């Protein structure tokens with residue numbers, strides 16, 4: 001909720017979310033209840049007092065100091081996810097929330113297969129659970145989605161190779177169960193080009209590619225993601241704003257940044273949401289979408305992020321129209337689906353304009 005007069009418009013705008021980690025939707029309550037159900041111990045409070053209760057854990061989540069400080073808690077959370085039903089329930093909770101609270105119409109969602117297979121959870125358990133929720137979102141909510149596995153930078157590259165091979169050999173991309181490949185986790189000291197052989201292979205197979213870059217890492221990592229990994233989209237990319245030439249290039253090539261301003265403030269990438277490079281990106285004509293990243297950890301789902309951006313920048317209706325239209329165009333769904341989404345966006349904006357005209361007439 002925000003105090004802007006545009007709040008009702010911000011709620012009703014049809015949204016596409018491109019930067020959402022399904023495991024980042026695991027709330028402290030769900031984490032504790034799955035830990036009990038699956039008999040998976042959490043760290044004892046004597047070791048980390050944050051694990052005394054869901055509320056102490058939620059409190060600790062308000063004090064992250066960096067990406068790696070967050071990732072420490074994030075990967076502990078993975079331990080409690082065991083059965084296909086756990087994965088399905090987690091993803092369904094996101095789809096339902098995004099549908100009800102924010103009118104998300106299309107979502108491209110990440111997950112981290114290696115952090116599950118490393119705990120002996122089969123790839124099929126993870127993917128089948130998430131895919132079941134995605135097909136339910138389609139049939140019950142009319143919401144389209146794509147599942148995107150992310151390779152993890154903090155693990156040995158050989159681990160990325162074997163996971164990528166398993167995904168390809170399992171025909172998850174060719175069958176359409178997975179919509180692309182991503183790269184995430186620790187960024188500093190893990191330059192993107194180390195993953196070039198995998199991403200070059202993905203490119204040659206027509207697998208779509210997106211890369212977390214320029215979150216904590218320098219603008220040069222964004223350039224490397226584009227040049228060495230043939231990235232089609234950049235996740236975060238905030239630090240690209242430090243390099244005007246790079247901004248000009250991103251605008252010229254129409255690369256979409258999946259911006260997560262609340263996440264950036266929570267992980268101290270920026271001092272606050274108002275320090276996100278929203279103005280610089282608008283001024284340079286760089287396309288971006290507005291996203292939540294890990295809502296259960298940062299206490300903000302996509303609607304909260306739209307509101308936080310509005311509170312910080314006071315954008316105009318025209319600027320929001322540009323943002324949601326860029327989000328549709330930068331989505332990886334079929335052209336037919338984009339046509340529907342464009343129509344929905346135009347419909348809501350048209351209604352908003354008419355409402356404004358009506359209220360002006362009423363005021364005369």
Ligand code: HPA
Pocket residue numbers: 021024067074184185186212215263293294
């Ligand atoms: O913001 C992020 N950055 C890198 N890895 C991640 N894994 C979940 N969220 C993130």
Ligand SMILES: [Zn+2]
Pocket residue numbers: 019021184212235293
């Ligand atoms: Zn992310």
